[in-house]
Amino acid sequence: MRSGTIRPIALASVAVLAAGVVLAGCGKADTGGGSSSSGGGSGELTLWTHNAGNKEELAVVNQIVADYNAQGKTKIKVQAFPQASYNDAVVAAATAKKLPCILDTDAPTVPSWALAGYLSELNLPQDLVAKQLPSTLGKYQEKLYSIGYYDAALAIFTRKSALQSVGARIPTIAQPWTATEFDEVLAKLKAAGKYQYAFDLGTGDTGTEWWTYAYSPFLQSFGGDLINRADYKSAEGALNGDKAKAWAAWFQGLITKGYAPKKSGADAFADFLNGKSAMVWSGIWSTANLSKLGDDGIFLPPPDFGAGPKIGGGSWQWAISSSCGQKDAALDYLKFSLDSKYLAMFSTKQNVVPATEEAAALTPGWKQGEPKRFFLEESQKFAMIRPPTPGYPYLTTTFAKATQDIVAGGDANQILDRAVKDIDSNYKSNNYYQ
Amino acid sequence: MSVTTPRQTRTTASVAAARGPSLKKTERREALAGALMVAPSVLLLIVFFFIPVGLAFLLAFTNARLISPSISFTGLDNFTRLFQDPLFWKSLRNTLYFAVVVVPLQSAFALLLALLVNEKIRGTNFFRIMYFVPVVTSIVVVSILWQFMYQPDGLVNNVLQSLSFNVLQGTDWLNNPAAAMPAIIVMSIWQAVGFHMIIWLSGLQTISPDLYEAADLDGASRWEQFRYVTWPGLRNTRTFILVTITIAALSLFAQINIMTKGGPLDATTTVVFQAFRVGYQQQQTAYASAISLVFFVLVLAVSLVQRYLTREKD
Numbered sequence: 001m002r003s004g005t006i007r008p009i010a011l012a013s014v015a016v017l018a019a020g021v022v023l024a025g026c027g028k029a030d031t032g033g034g035s036s037s038s039g040g041g042s043g044e045l046t047l048w049t050h051n052a053g054n055k056e057e058l059a060v061v062n063q064i065v066a067d068y069n070a071q072g073k074t075k076i077k078v079q080a081f082p083q084a085s086y087n088d089a090v091v092a093a094a095t096a097k098k099l100p101c102i103l104d105t106d107a108p109t110v111p112s113w114a115l116a117g118y119l120s121e122l123n124l125p126q127d128l129v130a131k132q133l134p135s136t137l138g139k140y141q142e143k144l145y146s147i148g149y150y151d152a153a154l155a156i157f158t159r160k161s162a163l164q165s166v167g168a169r170i171p172t173i174a175q176p177w178t179a180t181e182f183d184e185v186l187a188k189l190k191a192a193g194k195y196q197y198a199f200d201l202g203t204g205d206t207g208t209e210w211w212t213y214a215y216s217p218f219l220q221s222f223g224g225d226l227i228n229r230a231d232y233k234s235a236e237g238a239l240n241g242d243k244a245k246a247w248a249a250w251f252q253g254l255i256t257k258g259y260a261p262k263k264s265g266a267d268a269f270a271d272f273l274n275g276k277s278a279m280v281w282s283g284i285w286s287t288a289n290l291s292k293l294g295d296d297g298i299f300l301p302p303p304d305f306g307a308g309p310k311i312g313g314g315s316w317q318w319a320i321s322s323s324c325g326q327k328d329a330a331l332d333y334l335k336f337s338l339d340s341k342y343l344a345m346f347s348t349k350q351n352v353v354p355a356t357e358e359a360a361a362l363t364p365g366w367k368q369g370e371p372k373r374f375f376l377e378e379s380q381k382f383a384m385i386r387p388p389t390p391g392y393p394y395l396t397t398t399f400a401k402a403t404q405d406i407v408a409g410g411d412a413n414q415i416l417d418r419a420v421k422d423i424d425s426n427y428k429s430n431n432y433y434q
Numbered sequence: 435m436s437v438t439t440p441r442q443t444r445t446t447a448s449v450a451a452a453r454g455p456s457l458k459k460t461e462r463r464e465a466l467a468g469a470l471m472v473a474p475s476v477l478l479l480i481v482f483f484f485i486p487v488g489l490a491f492l493l494a495f496t497n498a499r500l501i502s503p504s505i506s507f508t509g510l511d512n513f514t515r516l517f518q519d520p521l522f523w524k525s526l527r528n529t530l531y532f533a534v535v536v537v538p539l540q541s542a543f544a545l546l547l548a549l550l551v552n553e554k555i556r557g558t559n560f561f562r563i564m565y566f567v568p569v570v571t572s573i574v575v576v577s578i579l580w581q582f583m584y585q586p587d588g589l590v591n592n593v594l595q596s597l598s599f600n601v602l603q604g605t606d607w608l609n610n611p612a613a614a615m616p617a618i619i620v621m622s623i624w625q626a627v628g629f630h631m632i633i634w635l636s637g638l639q640t641i642s643p644d645l646y647e648a649a650d651l652d653g654a655s656r657w658e659q660f661r662y663v664t665w666p667g668l669r670n671t672r673t674f675i676l677v678t679i680t681i682a683a684l685s686l687f688a689q690i691n692i693m694t695k696g697g698p699l700d701a702t703t704t705v706v707f708q709a710f711r712v713g714y715q716q717q718q719t720a721y722a723s724a725i726s727l728v729f730f731v732l733v734l735a736v737s738l739v740q741r742y743l744t745r746e747k748d
Contacts, residue, residue, distance in 0.1 A: 091501055112717075116501045206695055208715060263609055393500075393717045408609070408698035418520070426718070429511060430497055 044075045045330055046100035048090070050316065052080035056349045063345070064337045071336075074329040076102070094118045094321075101324035102333060107314025108209075110138035110146050112390040115433065119145045120322040123331065128338060133376075135313025135383040136355040140390075147334065148317035149343050150352035151383065153375040154214060155299040155311075156199075157272060157290055158279040166192055173301050173377050179250075182303040186259045189278045197261050199254065200277035203407055204264035211400035212386065214281060215251070217310035220384050221302065222247035226399050227423065232389040233432050235423040239399070240416040247305070248412035255407055262407060284375050285351050301378060313383030315352070353379045390433040394426050493723040500717035512724035522725070524700045525708045526732075532619060532704065533683040540623045540683075541630060541675050548634035549660075562635075566628040573625060577692040580621045584608050584693075608694050611701040618689050618702060626682065630675055637671030638664065673744040677737060684733055705729045 047065065051057040058080050065076045079100065081089050087109065093099045094116070105113060113119050122144045129137065129144065138146030163170060166188035171177040177185070189198035202214065216226060224244030227235045238244065254260040265271045272280035273292055280286075281302075290297040302309045318337070320330045343359030346352055347366065353375050360366040360376055367373065387395060402419040406412050427433065494512055498505045516522050551562045568576060583589040584607035591604030607617040641664060649659045687706040690696060696703035696711065705725060713722030 094501075112501050116503050118501075263606075393715065397711070397716045404695075404697055405699055408611070410699045422519075425515060429508070429515065429721075430499065430502075 043326075043329075044077055045102060045324075045326060045333065046077050046079060047102040047333075048086075048100045049078065049080050049104050050083045050086035050106075051104075052082045054083075057346070060342065060345045060349060064342050068333055068336050073332065074326065076333055090118070097323060099321035099323050101326060101330045102318065102320055104316050104318050105138070105146055107135075107138055107146070107148070107317055108386045108388075108392045108396065110317065110319070111140040111388045112392060112433075113319075114140040114143075114145045115390040117322055119319045120324065120327060121145060122147060122320060122334070124335065124338075128335065131356045131358065133313075133353070133355050133379050133383070135379060135385050136315075136317065138314070138317045138319070138388075140388055146317035146319040147338065148315055148355055149338070149346045150315060150350065150355055151313055151379050152315050153284045153311055153353050153378045153383070154217065154281065154302070155283070155375070155378065156279050156302060157269070157282050157286055157297065157299050159293060159296045160298050161296050162189065162195065162278040165194070170298070171300050171303070173374065173381065176301045176309045177303040179303055179305045186254075186257075190257070190259055195275065195278040197277040198259040198279065200264050200268045200272060200280040201254065201260045202264050202268040202281055203261065204266050204268055208397050208400040211403050212396040213312040215403050216386070216399060217302065217312050217382075217384060218251065218305065219244060219247045220310040221305040221307055222250070223305075223307040225387070226395045227387050227389065227391075229387060232387065232391070233427055235395075235420045239402075239423070240413075240420045243306070244416055245413055248406050248416055250305075251403070252406050252409070252412050256409075262409075284353060284372075287351055287372070299374060301374075301382065309382045310384050311378055311382045312386065313379065314385045391423075391427055391430065395423060398422050398426075490723040490726050493720050494727045496720045498720040498723075500713075500719050502719075508720075512721050513728075515721070516724050516728065521700060521703065521708065522705075525703045525705045528615065528700075528702060529684055529686060529704045529706075531615065532622075532686050533680060535619050536623060536683045537676070537679050539619075540627055541679055543623065544627045544630035544675070545634050547627065547631040548638055549664075551631070552635060552638045562632075565631055568625045569628040569632075571625075573688045574692060576621070576625050577689045580617075581608065581693050584617055609698050611699045614694055614698060614701045618686075618693065622686070622689055626679075630679065633675055633678075634668070634671060637668045641667035673740075676744065677740055680736055680740065681733060684729075684736065705732070 047061075049058065049061055051061070058078075061080075062078055065078050069075050087106075090099070090103060090105075090113075094113075099118060105119075110119070124144065124147065129147070132147065133151055135151050136148035137144060138148070160170070163185070166185065168185045168188065169177075169181070171181075186198045189195060202210070205211075212226075219225065219239075222243045224241060224247055225238040227233075228238045255262050261277075265276075268277070268280050269282050269286045269289060271277055272282075273289060279300075287299070290299070302311060318334055320327055320334070324330050338355075340356060340358040340362055343354050343356060344362035347354035347359060347363045354360045354363055354366060360373070363372075365372040366376060386392065389395070398419050402415050405415045495507055495509060496505050497508045497511070547565055551558045551565070585591075586604070586606045590607065594602045594604045605613050607613045645663045645667070646659060649663050654662065685706050686704045687710065690702050690704055690707045691710065694702045696707050706729065709722045709725040709729065712718050712725060
């Protein structure tokens with residue numbers, strides 16, 4: 001009897017000890033990461049980046065850090081995360097007050113991180129900032145919190161032969177299609193019947209952000225928006241005014257008239273290359289695959305629906321955390337990294353729009369008159385950043401859902417009114433995110 | 435379970451009392467050992483279950499967001515907004531619709547399968563395994579496979595066409611507001627029915643063969659045997675199955691998140707999916723907590739009603 005009770009006790013204590021060791025281990029690992037990230041005596045700064053899954057982009061980041069470390073000033077240490085878990089890691093680190101000194105952030109999340117006090121204002125020299133594309137600057141309430149090496153850009157990809165076969169004019173940045181012209185092109189392409197779809201919108205992507213990034217520029221070109229940008233307090237009129245309703249009717253019409261598929265294939269661009277659609281709405285990342293069509297493959301600016309052609313702006317950008325103990329050193333690194341040489345490396349290896357003219361001059365294919373120049377001009381003239389408000393996560397999910405419902409064939413006006421009501425009550429409940 | 439435990443402790447206690455105070459020490463040691471043995475799991479439960487649940491209840495009355503500089507109490511604001519939110523009512527209706535169809539259908543179908551595989555003929559093990567395979571397959575994998583099968587040119591439509599000689603033309607199941615929920619119901623039943631079949635089977639095997647023999651001698655037909663021997667013998671199993679299927683049906687989530695994301699036109703949004711979407715994508719932690727709290731009360735109420743209706747009436 002006695003030995004029978006002692007053994008369970010021994011086992012239980014072993015189990016408790018083991019659990020304790022595991023928990024203590026977790027705690028220890030945390031503090032270890034924290035001490036190295038806050039810098040301290042060693043003078044080492046930690047840098048967090050989202051691009052662990054993107055070898056080429058990470059290679060450029062590593063290259064910059066290696067060059068900087070070779071100067072013998074402060075030492076930078078790179079920690080790369082997979083993109084899917086990056087934001088969670090930052091939020092968790094911020095909660096535990098263990099943010100690294102330097103971190104990258106997706107442009108639309110900058111305001112909410114700035115409001116939450118994760119980020120510190122960047123006091124970069126004015127001449128350095130002025131050179132940058134406006135959409136590579138992460139601002140919140142007139143203060144600069146993040147700065148990017150590049151941007152992405154959207155375009156209509158098509159075959160020259162498809163447009164010529166229906167006698168359509170090839171639009172340019174200086175002279176984009178008007179709404180009527182675009183509608184005629186769609187109708188003619190549909191009537192010609194060579195392609196199953198005249199214009200594939202890429203609706204196969206169920207991720208929220210694509211819906212906002214890709215389709216809100218059409219809304220903005222009509223003259224609507226996700227929220228009134230005067231005070232960022234209400235969507236009334238912006239998302240359910242006449243202009244927004246005209247956008248919704250047009251967008252739904254693309255599907256009901258059979259110009260665009262209700263649900264695109266998993267890879268809309270591959271469908272386009274295979275001749276399923278005559279035009280496809282995609283981004284600069286597709287230029288590599290477009291070369292398969294040779295001279296026939298071209299990219300065009302979006303049509304002007306009244307308020308000028310629009311594309312989405314803002315990609316990954318760099319920021320300094322507010323808890324950073326060596327902000328000057330971190331800022332020094334950022335300045336160093338914004339050298340044209342490095343920006344050009346990103347745009348060469350990554351198919352992205354270089355953030356400055358100087359960098360474009362150093363990148364093959366981006367000089368005045370060369371084909372990719374188109375995207376830089378688009379970014380300069382048409383790019384509209386997604387609303388810089390801490391309520392953006394709510395705006396984007398609401399807009400994406402509304403657009404999905406419009407595509408699914410719901411009553412468009414009712415859907416927009418509902419979305420506005422949701423956004424307004426959410427902003428009110430959150431004290432307008434102030 | 436709940437009946438046997440107190441009885442056991444009572445026996446131990448009375449034995450200890452009978453042997454006098456000399457054994458009190460042993461008893462205390464046993465109690466200590468017991469406490470130590472439950473400690474690890476209790477610790478984990480507290481850290482990963484009770485604390486988060488408690489927090490959720492508190493957060494439901496605040497304006498907390500996933501990333502928010504400050505949190506303040508807002509009273510019942512979340513709940514007033516929730517009860518005015520048409521999406522919430524739609525989610526609730528969808529959830530109840532799913533439960534009302536799935537609970538009777540799945541339990542009846544599982545019982546039918548159990549009766550079939552309980553027959554003493556060759557090859558029943560093969561069928562038991564076949565019916566159980568979907569259960570041990572991850573619901574994520576099953577959902578992705580069925581998503582392909584439900585496509586306009588997928589397996590389901592092809593089978594419909596060939597079986598009906600092109601009379602029946604299927605639809606784009608998951609993108610048709612009228613068809614999406616039924617499609618998910620069929621798939622969910624297919625996936626989970628094997629589990630409840632096994633439970634029914636275990637219930638069937640506790641019924642003594644003597645009863646069937648006696649019924650046979652009395653000249654009872656197969657139906658009468660089922661009605662007067664099998665059905666009463668499955669009493670406890672029945673209650674268990676009813677409660678587990680109901681709770682599982684009310685917490686419908688994985689299939690929705692993978693296959694439809696609540697669409698098209700909110701035809702498949704459910705309470706748990708809405709809580710997930712609000713909490714993680716929209717980062718409205720407090721509002722999501724309020725939804726969870728309402729959901730908790732709902733499940734509790736349904737379970738209590740079921741417990742009351744299926745109580746032992748003696």
